Amino acid sequence: MGWQEEYKKKIVTTEEAVSHIKSGDRVCFVQGNEPQALGLALAGRLGELENVLLSLRTPGRDFGWYDPVFEMSFKIEVGFPLPIVRQIIAERRADLAIGGLGFIFSEGDRGPADVVMVELSPPDEHGYCSFGASVWTKKTEIRAAKIVLAEINKNLIRTYGENYIHVDEIDYFVEHTPSGKTPGGTDLLGRKNVEAGETEKTIANYVAELLKDGDCLQVGVGSTSEWCCTLGTFEKFKDLGWHSETTPRGIIPLIRKGVINGSRKNFKPNVAVATACGGGSKEDMEFVTMNPAFELHSAEWCLDARNIAANDNMVAINSAVSVDFAGQIAAESIGPRVISGAGGQTSFAIGSFLSKGGRFITVMPSTVGSGEKRMSRITPLLAEGTIVTVPRTISDYVITEFGITHLKGKSQRERALGLISIAHPDFRAGLKKEADKLYWP
Numbered sequence: 001m002g003w004q005e006e007y008k009k010k011i012v013t014t015e016e017a018v019s020h021i022k023s024g025d026r027v028c029f030v031q032g033n034e035p036q037a038l039g040l041a042l043a044g045r046l047g048e049l050e051n052v053l054l055s056l057r058t059p060g061r062d063f064g065w066y067d068p069v070f071e072m073s074f075k076i077e078v079g080f081p082l083p084i085v086r087q088i089i090a091e092r093r094a095d096l097a098i099g100g101l102g103f104i105f106s107e108g109d110r111g112p113a114d115v116v117m118v119e120l121s122p123p124d125e126h127g128y129c130s131f132g133a134s135v136w137t138k139k140t141e142i143r144a145a146k147i148v149l150a151e152i153n154k155n156l157i158r159t160y161g162e163n164y165i166h167v168d169e170i171d172y173f174v175e176h177t178p179s180g181k182t183p184g185g186t187d188l189l190g191r192k193n194v195e196a197g198e199t200e201k202t203i204a205n206y207v208a209e210l211l212k213d214g215d216c217l218q219v220g221v222g223s224t225s226e227w228c229c230t231l232g233t234f235e236k237f238k239d240l241g242w243h244s245e246t247t248p249r250g251i252i253p254l255i256r257k258g259v260i261n262g263s264r265k266n267f268k269p270n271v272a273v274a275t276a277c278g279g280g281s282k283e284d285m286e287f288v289t290m291n292p293a294f295e296l297h298s299a300e301w302c303l304d305a306r307n308i309a310a311n312d313n314m315v316a317i318n319s320a321v322s323v324d325f326a327g328q329i330a331a332e333s334i335g336p337r338v339i340s341g342a343g344g345q346t347s348f349a350i351g352s353f354l355s356k357g358g359r360f361i362t363v364m365p366s367t368v369g370s371g372e373k374r375m376s377r378i379t380p381l382l383a384e385g386t387i388v389t390v391p392r393t394i395s396d397y398v399i400t401e402f403g404i405t406h407l408k409g410k411s412q413r414e415r416a417l418g419l420i421s422i423a424h425p426d427f428r429a430g431l432k433k434e435a436d437k438l439y440w441p
Contacts (some may be wrong), residue, residue: 308351
């Protein structure tokens with residue numbers, strides 16, 4: 001039997017597909033968009049199922065199960081705490097999965113998921129489906145799962161790289177192409193686009209001072225770091241490379257213009273590499289589609305510090321919420337309150353540290369909040385319970401709107417004074433007093 005006949009036999013209704021989910025199962029929605037029709041059909045089994053663990057890698061759609069009433073059937077586990085689930089995390093009604101160096105394995109002590117749900121493109125003439133604009137760990141999780149349910153979305157693009165899987169590896173297909181939203185309306189965290197302020201523009205200009213022709217770039221998710229891609233930070237440089245996890249708005253136009261061409265990369269030269277490229281305009285997605293200059297690979301491959309470090313002059317640019325005097329970088333929580341995930345930040349910190357000529361750049365506004373509640377993001381000590389995303393031993397450059405400080409190779413006292421110099425002026429005197437208490441007799 002050819003793959004065409006096998007594919008037709010596997011096409012079922014959404015109700016039949018989710019009927020294979022049993023009480024007590026662990027159901028994994030892999031990274032990327034959750035399959036819309038399958039998600040709604042599963043939510044429709046409220047009251048029928050019990051104790052089903054929904055493992056949501058990058059939750060972006062609300063199927064209703066974040067409401068307390070759904071707890072009679074479903075438990076929630078979140079991989080990356082995007083805005084849609086921050087409230088239930090704060091209320092402790094959801095658990096938080098801990099990934100290894102930026103990604104979550106489906107294998108290991110927990111074993112494979114009972115059911116994996118994924119969006120795929122229709123099969124090509126050889127029976128291969130595309131994962132669309134992101135690969136992440138989809139192939140790994142599909143191959144480990146007991147049952148795989150795939151929703152066919154005709155809108156998904158195809159790319160070079162590891163962005164494919166054969167129909168043989170899928171158990172059931174449903175066909176559903178959502179109307180979808182217009183690309184480019186939000187940043188990588190789903191926040192509505194706003195104009196960059198003076199703080200973001202100033203920070204982007206400081207980042208440019210640390211760059212040079214031929215650098216290989218990574219830019220992480222974050223309201224401060226992502227602006228570097230659209231504010232002209234990279235425009236004046238030549239022969240830049242791209243090896244990243246995600247691909248923020250503004251990067252694909254730079255590839256189209258030849259600013260990013262990868263000609264000086266040691267590893268995968270002349271090719272832009274990432275595991276996800278969503279968030280661009282329609283024209284950007286058309287450019288990426290089956291263009292050999294752009295490849296999507298698995299998160300395991302893209303975030304492998306050995307692959308990152310294989311490129312000389314690897315420059316990683318990432319946002320943070322707080323940095324303490326020792327140089328510990330927090331990008332996930334303020335105290336125990338979780339507001340984000342590590343993503344690939346730790347992997348790229350390690351990779352750029354090991355890269356010949358590499359630089360790891362942390363960007364953030366100097367303060368958070370307003371009025372009497374305004375606080376310095378540069379602190380003597382991280383608040384109790386704060387998650388350390390990047391340890392002090394590999395922190396490098398830190399930038400605020402008040403300047404740049406270089407931490408690598410510096411002593412505790414030197415780090416404290418350097419960080420105080422780029423703190424908001426309103427807080428510098430108080431920070432200096434705290435530094436004196438911590439590091440001087």
